[in-house]
Structure formats: structure tokens, C-alpha cells
Amino acid sequence: MADISSQIIDRIEAARRDAEPLSIVAGASKRFVGRASEGSPLDVAAHSGIVSYEPGELVLTARGGTPLLDIEAALDEYGQMLPFEPPRFGGSATIGGTLACNASGPARPWSGAVRDAVLGVELITGRGEQLNYGGRVMKNVAGFDVSRLQAGALGAFGVISRISLKVLPRPQRTLTLVQELDAARAIVHMNELAGLAKPLSGAAWCDGRVYLRLSGAETAVEAAARQWGGSRLDAAASFWRDLADQRLPFFRSAAPLWRFSVKPSSTLPAIGGEWLIDWGGAQRWIHGDFDRSELERFAESAGGHASLYRGGNREGEVNHELPEALKALHLRLKNAFDPDRILNPGRLYSWM
Amino acid sequence: MTSSERATRKAELARRLREIVAPEYVIDDAETQRPYECDGLSIYRELPMLVVLPATVVEVQAVMRLCHRESVPVIARGAGTGLSAGATPSPAAVVLSLARLDRIIGIDPLARTARVQPGVRNLAISEAAAEHGLFYGPDPSSQIACSIGGNVAENSGGVHCLKYGLTVHNVLRAELVDVTGERLVAGSEGLDAAGFDLMALVTGSEGMLGVVTEITVRLLPTPEAAQVVLAAFDSVSTAGDAVGAVIAAGIVPAGLEMMDGPAIRAAEAFANAGYPTDASALLLCEIDGTAEEVAEHCARVERLFAELGAVSTRTSRDEAERALFWKGRKSAFPAVGRISPDYYCMDGTIPRGKLAHVLTEIDRMAGEYELGVANVFHAGDGNLHPLILFDANLPGNLEKAEEFGGRILELCVAVGGCITGEHGVGIEKLRQMPAQFTDSEVEQMHAVKRAFDPSGSLNPGKGIPTLRQCQEYRALSRPSAA
Numbered sequence: 139m140a141d142i143s144s145q146i147i148d149r150i151e152a153a154r155r156d157a158e159p160l161s162i163v164a165g166a167s168k169r170f171v172g173r174a175s176e177g178s179p180l181d182v183a184a185h186s187g188i189v190s191y192e193p194g195e196l197v198l199t200a201r202g203g204t205p206l207l208d209i210e211a212a213l214d215e216y217g218q219m220l221p222f223e224p225p226r227f228g229g230s231a232t233i234g235g236t237l238a239c240n241a242s243g244p245a246r247p248w249s250g251a252v253r254d255a256v257l258g259v260e261l262i263t264g265r266g267e268q269l270n271y272g273g274r275v276m277k278n279v280a281g282f283d284v285s286r287l288q289a290g291a292l293g294a295f296g297v298i299s300r301i302s303l304k305v306l307p308r309p310q311r312t313l314t315l316v317q318e319l320d321a322a323r324a325i326v327h328m329n330e331l332a333g334l335a336k337p338l339s340g341a342a343w344c345d346g347r348v349y350l351r352l353s354g355a356e357t358a359v360e361a362a363a364r365q366w367g368g369s370r371l372d373a374a375a376s377f378w379r380d381l382a383d384q385r386l387p388f389f390r391s392a393a394p395l396w397r398f399s400v401k402p403s404s405t406l407p408a409i410g411g412e413w414l415i416d417w418g419g420a421q422r423w424i425h426g427d428f429d430r431s432e433l434e435r436f437a438e439s440a441g442g443h444a445s446l447y448r449g450g451n452r453e454g455e456v457n458h459e460l461p462e463a464l465k466a467l468h469l470r471l472k473n474a475f476d477p478d479r480i481l482n483p484g485r486l487y488s489w490m
Numbered sequence: 491m492t493s494s495e496r497a498t499r500k501a502e503l504a505r506r507l508r509e510i511v512a513p514e515y516v517i518d519d520a521e522t523q524r525p526y527e528c529d530g531l532s533i534y535r536e537l538p539m540l541v542v543l544p545a546t547v548v549e550v551q552a553v554m555r556l557c558h559r560e561s562v563p564v565i566a567r568g569a570g571t572g573l574s575a576g577a578t579p580s581p582a583a584v585v586l587s588l589a590r591l592d593r594i595i596g597i598d599p600l601a602r603t604a605r606v607q608p609g610v611r612n613l614a615i616s617e618a619a620a621e622h623g624l625f626y627g628p629d630p631s632s633q634i635a636c637s638i639g640g641n642v643a644e645n646s647g648g649v650h651c652l653k654y655g656l657t658v659h660n661v662l663r664a665e666l667v668d669v670t671g672e673r674l675v676a677g678s679e680g681l682d683a684a685g686f687d688l689m690a691l692v693t694g695s696e697g698m699l700g701v702v703t704e705i706t707v708r709l710l711p712t713p714e715a716a717q718v719v720l721a722a723f724d725s726v727s728t729a730g731d732a733v734g735a736v737i738a739a740g741i742v743p744a745g746l747e748m749m750d751g752p753a754i755r756a757a758e759a760f761a762n763a764g765y766p767t768d769a770s771a772l773l774l775c776e777i778d779g780t781a782e783e784v785a786e787h788c789a790r791v792e793r794l795f796a797e798l799g800a801v802s803t804r805t806s807r808d809e810a811e812r813a814l815f816w817k818g819r820k821s822a823f824p825a826v827g828r829i830s831p832d833y834y835c836m837d838g839t840i841p842r843g844k845l846a847h848v849l850t851e852i853d854r855m856a857g858e859y860e861l862g863v864a865n866v867f868h869a870g871d872g873n874l875h876p877l878i879l880f881d882a883n884l885p886g887n888l889e890k891a892e893e894f895g896g897r898i899l900e901l902c903v904a905v906g907g908c909i910t911g912e913h914g915v916g917i918e919k920l921r922q923m924p925a926q927f928t929d930s931e932v933e934q935m936h937a938v939k940r941a942f943d944p945s946g947s948l949n950p951g952k953g954i955p956t957l958r959q960c961q962e963y964r965a966l967s968r969p970s971a972a
Contacts, residue, residue: 194734195841195872217740246681253687254659269931275839276871277656277911279645279694280919280926281954282935286658286690290682307740329600333624335711335780357782401679403601420681441679458684463672467941468685474937486685 139187141201143268143299149180150266150297150480159483162238162293164203165230171239172292172485174452180481182234182297188212189300190274197257197274199302202234209233213305221249221306225382234298240290243382244340244351247332247402247417249306253289260300261288264476274302293482294490295475309353312339313363314374317348321406321413324348328418329403336362340378341418344388351378381416384448388414393425394450396433400442407436423447434458455488465489500539503560503584507542510552515590517541526585529572530632533834533888534917538565538579543587547667547703550586554701555671557584563947564669566697568608568640571632573835574916576644576696576952583950586701588639594618595704602709603662603679608639608702612646615707624709627654630912631820639702645694647912649745649819650776652870656912658693660708666692666700669943679706691938696914697949699942713778716744717788718815721795721803722769726750726865727846729771732798733869734842736775739794741787745776746870747819750849753826753864753877760825763818766802773800773869774819776812822866823877830862830879834891838902839873839911851901852876859894861887873911874902900925900967915953924960925967932960 153160159177164185169175186203193216200209206226213219223243224236231241237259242251258272261284271284288298319327324343331338331350337358340351350366351374352359363370371377380386389395402419409432414423420442430446437444443458450456460468465487472479472490484490491499500518507516517523518540528535539562544550557564563583570577579585592609599622604615612633616625629648630636636646642664645657654660663677677689692699723729729748736743749757749765749772758765765772773795777787792803806812818825826833840848849865856863862879876898880891899909899922909915909922923932935954939946955963 192841192843194738195843196737197841216738240682240687250655250659251681253682253690254655263934267930267934269928269934271931273839273906273908273926275841275907275911277647277651277839277868277873278908279912279914280908280910280923281915281931282699282938283645283658283690283694284934284938286687289687289690291686294686307737307742310740326600329602333599333602333622333711335623335713337780337783354779355783355786357786358780361780361782399678399680399682401601401603403598404679417681443678443680443684445684460685461675463668463674464685464688467674467688470941471686471938474941475934 140184142185143262146180146182146185146262146297146299147266147268150262150264153480154266154478157478157480159480162297162482164232164235165205167227167231168235168239168241170448173456173488175482176484177482180297183232185299186232193218196305197302198305199274199300200233201300202232202298204233206231206233206236217308218305219308220303221255222246222252223378223382224252225384227383233301237288237298237301238291238293244342244378244416247420248339251289253286255304256285256289256301257304258302259285259288259298261296262299263296264478264481268299272302276304292485294472294486296481309339311356311359312351312353312374313359314340314371314377315350315352315363315366315368316371317350317368318346319343319348320346321415325403325405325415325419331366332402332418342381343415344386349377386414388412388423391425392449394427394446395448396424396426396428397445397447398422398424398437398440398442400437400440404440407440409436430455457487503562504540506556507540507553510556511542511544511549515543515545526567526570526579526587529570529575529577531573531575531916531918534575534578536579536581538583538585539581541585541587543590545590547591547665547673550667550701550703551671551673553586554667554669558670558945558947561945561947563950565949566643566701568637568643569611569635571636572640572644572914572916573837574910574914574918576914576916576949578917580951588637591703597622599624601679603706604709605704605706606638607704608637608642610638612636612638612641619709620712623712625712626707627660627710628657631823638705638707642693642702642705643695643697644912644914647868647873649747649868652746653742653744654710658690661689661693661705662708663706664689664692664702665704667703668700669945669947674700677706694914696916696953698939698953699948715781715784716776716778716812717784718806718812719775719777719788719791719795719803720815721773721775721800722766723771723773723799724769724801726771726849728799729773730842730845730869732773732795732800735794735798736791739790741777741791743775743870744778745774747774748772748867748869749819749822750865752862753822753866756825756829756864757818757822760828761818761821763814765818769801774815826864826877826879831881831883834878834880834895836876836878836895836898837873837910837913838899838907840902840905840907842869842872844905844907845869848874848901848905852898855894855897859890861891861894868911872907896922917952920955920959921963923955924963929957929960932957
């Protein structure tokens, strides 16, 4: 629970002088994300602690290395929560890593990703400069949105040393319905239900069943549940938690895990294997030894992108190939924050 | 460059632009250019070299390529309703109007998205989606006129963004033409994209990173029901506490707006919305959702307001009354325009808990400057719109209003807020940017701009101050800080 930003700055400045690549780590819960790390570890776990929390403002500020569990415990005291239901991956996940990976759980289509909840960040760039963007207020359009640019950048721009987030009150009532349906019909069904003004807060499909979570005012949740039917799931909270943390039986396979982030209503591509579908159709998982470029083509025709999320060859590319013009732009942006390319080089793409 | 050289350059550029777009859509005479001389903040006016209105993305690309080759700055323009002089022309620049790219390309009711061209009006999207039971969330007060391209450029908000978010939360994908005329795609039809989150970076970038030529927005299901609770208070601080209590009770209203005494009286005189004109503060709290949810939450909100000292409360009985309650709020700006020759609208944000302090300080400064103020406040999300009343015909009055406004924004920063919640920086707030950002932070933003626009040709001189401007600001503000 300390501010070690001056040590982080010193370390980055030394690494610049020595042209020593650094691999940023805090909770080490998402080491498997991105390409294999190159560089000496820059451990920022000690840079932790909630800096301020004002329940009446719905705003919490914490240092990047703060464990999610600490943040969630503080919010819980006031009946509030992180709207993006982040995966905790074994419990050591931190808020900084969560933003760097843009890791968001089943509630994502309805209450937004961590990138949507971010109000401001403090960033220690590859030049060792400590910079603040955004703030602690809900609306802030002064300057470029450097805060949200950190989402999913895998630390390419800097160490996320502090984050301010919008938090939300916990819903009064939550329940989960289970309906038997095949995958193709489930995709249509989930999208149709998402188009109705009902308090849907989770929609997933796995192993022949659709799971529909309703959250909100007691009366509204009960009315929708009666109308939609299906059986009510016991221990539903652990189902959604295990889905977020990838602990459902589906995820036990040792084969490489691929992620499709696509248009939610798009049909499943004709590739062999079992799917798990989350985010009402917008996020899909499949295990197997596939050809990356073939999966990329399928994902593109479904309006999105594919990535090798866990396992497989992590020395090669794991994220969706970018067109040349975007590649060049990515390099120029990286260069704007980390000209010596010392922070997490090659983690997002081999060429960056 | 001499004036004859400038005239030759202008004539030559106009000729070549007319090879790209239909000749009548290249405007080179001052009289026809007049509507383009300013945006909604008309105290900043300037005529451009030329105005061009392409009809297709291919034409936009060709215009950009030509301007890039000729080193001509380009200022993209939507509907011109912006409030920070972000679209104000400059004499050496071409204004690129996206008004003719005004087609709704398609609505996908199952995926709940709309693909639109940048010139489509904000409200037109919701109108087109209505038959599918869907709507587009962000609803700036200018929504009948403003364009979605401009909304992306400014990251526009609106009265319902407490629940439905800002533009950045509601756009999935954008096609851009970069400064060299090349097409780029940010975002995807899914909920994220490969690589950096360029969609977030482009949203709110005020036309400084690229020209948006197509946007895919998310659509939301239209709530079954909505009702507004109207509550009058005898002080703004009591009303401010009541706002905090609603949030603390775990209710997320669709909108939560506050007006102070002068704003209430101006709006009531204009709209006859039934507002209590003797109140010092008025809260409008909209609850939407299923019929059951709305009934339950409205009753709780009305009870809370009464417990926390509301002088009177009313809940809208039907759609007509709900619309009437909103009409007063939505017409607050023109209403204030009737009670004062001119008004200057500020756009700071503050932590909600600082409201009473900030309003007291504004009141004190109003006395100091001998100018009136009416306050309209997106109370739910802390976005304050003080309307400074002045008369531009009185010598020195505009300058006084600008100085007063600048001090309000600095006050917002001092209490932990920011200088602009939804109107953008443009030219107007360049002066206050150093109050919020250090020189290193400003320089980093210039580096981001250079990554997209190495030649600095896209909307130059807006959004981010030069380091020289920052130094001037700091030199000037030092004596008063001491």
C-alpha cells in the first residue's frame, strides 16, 4: 500500500540509458495474455492502495497495482460494484493489469468494459514522465482521451500508475434463467432479447444451454423472468464468476484457446469444435490447433477480430493482423510514448 | 505571401477542387461562405480560403490528397452547432463540410446497430430506429440539428448520459480519412478491436486526427416507460444533497438535472412548463425502464426528495406532461437568451459534492464582475453550465464575461473537476488548458497529434495549446496566485 512511482520512474530511466527492455508485471495473473514477454520484470505490485473512494460520487481512484479484490471489498461496504465485472484470474489480478488487458466480464455488453468505466489515468511513459489525463469526474473532454487509449494496449505506452473509475450501485435483485437451445438458435435468441427493454445483464451459451441473467429492480426482474420462462439457476453467482475467470469445465482443455470478438448476431463459422458464447454473442471462445489466418478471415467476415488468447505458440503473432496503414499508425503512436521501445516490447505484436 | 499571390493560390486550388466535386460545391466568395464563418460560439468568426462540400468518401479522399500535396490546412465541419469554436475557419484553410454525406446506410435491428454517414443528424438516427423499438442514447440539446460526425468529434453528451453514456460509449466503429487521404478503420462491429483503442482516441479529438466518413453506432432498446419527478428546493445546496441521496440509494436515473432560480424563471417564462418560479433550485429526475421499475423508483425518489427538504414534488402523469417538464429544461439556453442581450455558456465539470461551494463562489464572482449568471446543471454527472449574462454592445462587457468564464473553469479544476464536460476545447478553452495540464502533458498530446498528422494540417490551432500559449498563461496567472 505505497506510492513507489519515483522508483518506477528511476527504473524506466535506467532502462532507457541501458537500452534494457522491461516487462511490466503486478499480480502476474494475466501473464498468458499477449505474446511471450521480452525483458526484465518491472514489478509494480507494490504500487498499490485505494487513493480515494467517494460512494456519493460513484468514483474510486486506486494505484495501478491495487488488487481487484481489495477494490471490490471497499465497494461492497457501500453496496457498490465495478460495472465491468472483471476476471480476477486466481485472485491476484490488479486494476492496472485489468485496464492494460481491457479485461471485462459477462456484464460487458450492458454496463460497459473497463475502458468505458475509466475516468482518468496517471501514466508513467517510456520516457519516464508521469502524466495525468482525464480526471475524477464523469465527463471530461479536455484533450485527447489518453486514458481510454490504455485499454488493451498491454502496457505499450507506459505503466498505468493510477486509475479513476466510475462505479455503480449493486442491483437490488439478480436471477439467472436457463433455457435449452442449440448454438445457432441461441445467438438469434440472445440478440432478440437484448433488443427488448428488459433488465438483461448477462447472456451466454454453453453446452446446449442459454444462460440469461436479469439484474435490477425486484419487480422488473421478476416480471421479465415470468415472461421469458426457463428454469432458475441455483448458485448463479458462481456460474457467472467462473465464466469471467475461465473456470467453467469448458475452459479445462489444454488445447490453445481462441477468442472471437465479433458482431453479436453473426453466425458461427463452420469450423469443428465446441464453442462457448458470451457477451450476448459478441465474445466467443473455441479450443483447438487452428490456422490463425483462417480464423482471422472468419472473424473479419463476422465484423470483428480473432486472437490466440491462451496457450499455443506465443512466440508468433497472437493478435489479429492489422492492415499496413494501421500498423504504421500503431508504431508512430508507440513511438510518441515510448521512443526507445523499452516497455513491453513485442507483447501486443512482434513488430512493436 | 502577397495578396495577389494568395488570390492566385486560392483560384488555382478552387479550380482543382472543382475537378473533384461538383463546381457549385466549392465556395469561394465571401457572401456564400458567411454561414461557415463560425460555429455555435459566434464570438469567434473568420472566413476561410475556400469551403468544399464533397458528396462521397472518394471525393473526401481526393480533397484531402490535394490539400495535403498543397500543404493547405483542412477544417472538418459537421452541422456547425459546436460551442467551443472548434469549427471556426482560418484564412489559409479549406473548410471541409460533411453535410452532404447524410445517408443512413443501414439499420441492423438484430445486432442493434446503425451505420450512418457523418452528416446524419443525431435525432434522425433515433427516428429511423424507432420502428424497431430502438434508439440512439446520447442526446445533446442540439440533437435536432447537430450531426453524428460532429458528435464523434466532440464526444457529445446530453441529458441522458448519466445512464446511457457519452458518444464514446455508444460508437462501435468509424471509418476515417487521414491527412494524406488514406482510409482507416477504428473499432469493429464487435465490442472491441485488435490493437490500440483508436475508436476511443478519435472520439472527442475535435477533427485533429482524421476526418470521420462513416460511423457505426450502438442502438438501445427504447424503455417501456419513463417518468419525471420534479422537485423544488429553497436552496441549491439542499438540492445538491438530494442528488447525492438518490445516487446513494442505488438508483441510476436516466437523467438528473438541476436549475437555479434565474434559470427556472427564464425557462418558465419561455416554456410555461409549470415550474415553481419562487424556488431557488429545481431538480428534474427522469426514471426509465420497465413499467414496474419506473413506478417503484419514482415513488422512492419522490419520497427521498420530500424527506430531504423539497418544498414541493410532482411526478409526470403522462407523456405530454413529461415532455412539458423537459421542454423547460431543454429550452433553458434560448430562454436565457430572452432575458439578456447576450449570454456566454460555460461547460465545467465538478465532483457533485462541491456544487454548493462552486455555486457560492460563482455568485461571489458575479458580484465582482457585476454580471448576472443563470445556472443549468447536469447534476447527475457533475457537468455545470453557468450562463453568464452580458451585453456585447457595452464596451468591455464581452471581455469581462470571458474573464469571468475563465475563472469559473479554473475554479472547476481547483475543486477536482475539469474545464469542459461536453463542449470541447476548440479555440475557446485553449487559454484554460494549462490550468488542467502540465507542459509535459500538453507536449505528449502534441506527440499523439503528430502520430496521425505529422504536418499539423488537420484543424490546426485548436484543442491543444502550444507550449508558448501555456507559458503565457502561467506567466499571467502567477501574480493572482501569489
